Amino acid sequence: MTDHRCRLYLITPPQIDDLEAFAGLLEHALGAGDVAALQLRLKDASDDRIREAVDRLIPITKARDVALILNDRPDLAAATGCDGVHVGQDDATAASARRIMGPGAMIGVTCHDSRHLAMEAAEAGADYVAFGAFFPTSTKTVVHRADPEILTIWQQTMEIPCVAIGGITLETAPAMIEAGADFLAVSAGIWSFSEGAAAAVREFNRVLQATQFRGY
């Protein structure tokens, strides 16, 4: 049996009004348990605001060895020193993101519910592919819904990791882990958790420890 450990991938809220307050919240959350990556996903923010956010948050992620991934913008990710970029099908290709960010950067690609898109992303040099949305989400208006089987097939046939996204909570997480997700990408399930973000990170890690991929 191959050792398979699923990890947490945090997605910021789409808007951060108080960067100082969010930095404190993040520091506390990252201290509460294992987190592989943080995606800065500020929709409709200016370039200056994104630069300001990266500058404030990157020392916090670096101190915990958490990869800081910028959403949508390979150019700004490279310019601000982010560890990687996540691109959707209408943002940029994995190949152009790689050209802009260089060989050491982490490149992730949205693949909705399509193994075909995921194979294309893998061939173009992506480091991970993201499938979703698996559950209803209020964080983003989504048009694609994915079936957990896509995670199992990907896990059993491909080397590069797969991320599950969309409506992942403490209740829905086990189905994603059992299906074969390498990472759980979570926004509201962390930042809107009733007991706070640090408690959410702690509880997600408890679920991650207690649940195994069922596909081998």
Ligand SMILES: Cc1ncc(COP(=O)(O)OP(=O)(O)O)c(N)n1
């Ligand atoms: C890990 C992860 N997976 C999927 C997405 C969605 O990307 P995209 O389709 O480009 O939509 P926006 O996030 O840009 O609204 C993601 N951001 N992260």
Ligand SMILES: Cc1nc(C(=O)O)sc1CCOP(=O)(O)O
């Ligand atoms: C950013 C994003 N992308 C999705 C996709 O399906 O590609 S679902 C989604 C929202 C993720 O936030 P939450 O954990 O609050 O549902």
Ligand SMILES: [Mg+2]
């Ligand atoms: Mg995008």
